[in-house]
Amino acid sequence: MENGNVNRDQSTNYNINWSRFGLGTETAQRVRANTSGFVDLSSDCDYGGGGHQASSANELFAEEQGDVPWWKSNFFISQPVLFGTWDGVFTSCLINIFGVIVFLRSGWIVGQAGVASAVIVVLFTVFTALISVLSAVGICDRCRIESGGVYFVIAHTLGSRFGGSLGLLYCFGQAVGCALNVLGFGESIAQLLGFGDSKWADQLIAMAAVLLLSVINVAGVKWVIKLQFVLLLILLLAGLDFMVGSFVHTDEGQGFEGWLSGNLEKNMWSNYQEDYSWFKVFGVFFPTITGVLSGINMSGDLKAPSTNIPNGTLAAIGFGTFLYLVFVIFLGATCTRAALLADFTITAKVSVIRVLLLAGLYVSSMSSCLGAMYGTPRVLQSIALENVIPGIDILGLGRGPNKVPLYSMAVVAVVTFTFIFIGEINTLAPIVTMPFLLTYAAIDYAYFALAQTFDIQHQREQRFHRPRVQHQVSSDDSDLDRLFPERTRHKTLRGDSGTPSGSEETGETSPISPKLNIHSKQNSWYSNLCNRWLSLFGAMLKILIMMLVNWYYALACISVVFLVWLYIGTANPAVKPGLASEFHFLRWLKIVLLRALGRRVIDYEQIVVSPVDPSVDVTPSQLNEDNQDFANRRRYHQSATIHGHMVNIDD
Numbered sequence: 001m002e003n004g005n006v007n008r009d010q011s012t013n014y015n016i017n018w019s020r021f022g023l024g025t026e027t028a029q030r031v032r033a034n035t036s037g038f039v040d041l042s043s044d045c046d047y048g049g050g051g052h053q054a055s056s057a058n059e060l061f062a063e064e065q066g067d068v069p070w071w072k073s074n075f076f077i078s079q080p081v082l083f084g085t086w087d088g089v090f091t092s093c094l095i096n097i098f099g100v101i102v103f104l105r106s107g108w109i110v111g112q113a114g115v116a117s118a119v120i121v122v123l124f125t126v127f128t129a130l131i132s133v134l135s136a137v138g139i140c141d142r143c144r145i146e147s148g149g150v151y152f153v154i155a156h157t158l159g160s161r162f163g164g165s166l167g168l169l170y171c172f173g174q175a176v177g178c179a180l181n182v183l184g185f186g187e188s189i190a191q192l193l194g195f196g197d198s199k200w201a202d203q204l205i206a207m208a209a210v211l212l213l214s215v216i217n218v219a220g221v222k223w224v225i226k227l228q229f230v231l232l233l234i235l236l237l238a239g240l241d242f243m244v245g246s247f248v249h250t251d252e253g254q255g256f257e258g259w260l261s262g263n264l265e266k267n268m269w270s271n272y273q274e275d276y277s278w279f280k281v282f283g284v285f286f287p288t289i290t291g292v293l294s295g296i297n298m299s300g301d302l303k304a305p306s307t308n309i310p311n312g313t314l315a316a317i318g319f320g321t322f323l324y325l326v327f328v329i330f331l332g333a334t335c336t337r338a339a340l341l342a343d344f345t346i347t348a349k350v351s352v353i354r355v356l357l358l359a360g361l362y363v364s365s366m367s368s369c370l371g372a373m374y375g376t377p378r379v380l381q382s383i384a385l386e387n388v389i390p391g392i393d394i395l396g397l398g399r400g401p402n403k404v405p406l407y408s409m410a411v412v413a414v415v416t417f418t419f420i421f422i423g424e425i426n427t428l429a430p431i432v433t434m435p436f437l438l439t440y441a442a443i444d445y446a447y448f449a450l451a452q453t454f455d456i457q458h459q460r461e462q463r464f465h466r467p468r469v470q471h472q473v474s475s476d477d478s479d480l481d482r483l484f485p486e487r488t489r490h491k492t493l494r495g496d497s498g499t500p501s502g503s504e505e506t507g508e509t510s511p512i513s514p515k516l517n518i519h520s521k522q523n524s525w526y527s528n529l530c531n532r533w534l535s536l537f538g539a540m541l542k543i544l545i546m547m548l549v550n551w552y553y554a555l556a557c558i559s560v561v562f563l564v565w566l567y568i569g570t571a572n573p574a575v576k577p578g579l580a581s582e583f584h585f586l587r588w589l590k591i592v593l594l595r596a597l598g599r600r601v602i603d604y605e606q607i608v609v610s611p612v613d614p615s616v617d618v619t620p621s622q623l624n625e626d627n628q629d630f631a632n633r634r635r636y637h638q639s640a641t642i643h644g645h646m647v648n649i650d651d
Helices: 002-013 027-035 070-076 085-097 100-142 150-158 160-192 200-221 220-248 278-297 305-334 336-342 348-350 354-385 406-420 425-463 475-483 486-493 532-549 551-571 587-598
Strands: none
Touching: 002 425, 027 305, 085 150, 085 220, 085 278, 085 305, 085 354, 100 150, 100 160, 100 305, 100 336, 100 348, 100 354, 100 425, 100 532, 150 278, 150 354, 150 425, 160 200, 160 354, 160 406, 160 425, 160 551, 200 220, 200 348, 200 354, 200 406, 220 305, 220 348, 278 305, 278 425, 278 532, 305 348, 336 348, 348 354, 354 406, 406 486, 425 532, 425 551, 425 587, 532 551
């Protein structure tokens, strides 16, 4: 009994560190005062509903614990939201590639190029973008994907220096593309309201649309995705309305004569006017497909980016191609060439319910701009957060659990407003085309370089591959390991026996062993579509197209990227290299050309070991290349000499 009383007294006086359990001093006092050991939640208080401490000193998790105003919990995000293949990637891609140009310029493209050439324009546009899509899919398949979208794909593969310069150009192209889409929206709304050809009315309506979409983006990604579903439904209904209308009625006074008019044969071949050519028409249509990588820009908000992005993007581009061809063929078969060239809203004349198609036109403008204003600021935010370009750190700040980039959104909005004042759709379309072509060319080259780097690393691994023999490690093997420490590293990566990371009995690799950053192709249905040589061809093709569409715009874009690249190298030379930094294109091209000419080329790593014979003079030589960022600095070498002395212990 005495021992029991002593223990009871000790337990009563025992000081418990309540902070270990997330309870503050006030909570500790209540628990100590309550003999049952439970916190009294009914007393008046510092506790919110459900017993959460919301108004005392500990307010760190107040918003997550329920003490949140109803308007804030319903209209703003309190926890991070992640999306999947269809709600995140497919929807974002499709509403971005089914844009305003399809509704307002499909007829004009058919009138200029003819049905045959217009179909080729569509297929060539899709093929050009599809190469970049497959390149991006290949990178996602063989590397880990984080937030940052297109910037992360390029920077992770080619290095932050290339990623920063091309990422800025991509953001610029997205902002100009947003201006193009909202100008189409403003042009259509102004005509509907009776303003005629008033340029100021078009611009004011476009600016109001940008402000509205900015507010939706500030509310959070949850509202963006919800709105995208509604917009996509309206777009699909507008496309269905257009197809049905081409069969059920005609309007010959407006140039819509129906399927039996013979217009398909009359409009089959080209009739270019106003100095337009096939490549200029291609430059007008190409911005339609530029949003095909918008799913990658959502990489930070996806549940499984490596699988969500390929499945959603490829499904969206397949369905979008079908819609492009429907508009081109249906307009060419049912409308006169004069109407196609003169009337930009000829699709509304074909539809059975004009209001529904106009709604699709407005939605296509808004949806494309919505996707651009959501993804582009996050690319800027990633560039700023990694400190790639000095001086733009403020753009990395974000609000809320999903880190909404308010400052980056403001920059994108300013660029969009600027180009709203500059010109019309046909003027802005080539300006939008150049940044995207150059960015997509970089993605194509990135996959090619990544695949080549994987081969280099694989060949290096094979040099150290030896069949494992249990319970036997030769002395030569251990001597070579001491002489060349990289052998131990490579065996550790494989988990070979005799190394700390491998299990001799099971052959399994220890979970703490390092992993290679580049993987081989996965066993998925889209992996076989990714081909490095197709990607290399796509990169060269896009550079050629840039020159053919508008060579001075192309040179301007390349010059801007080069200047930003030089600035990053000067102001921030310590940026991280990419996974494909081991591959050098010019060196590879030289080897290929020499082999094509029949010359023998030794392409292997040389390991030089200094001889120990004192009669042989040895001259040291540098084998590795200088770092270009520090090549202009002076060299300083340091040597030390260690002298040994005999010590007589007996003394």
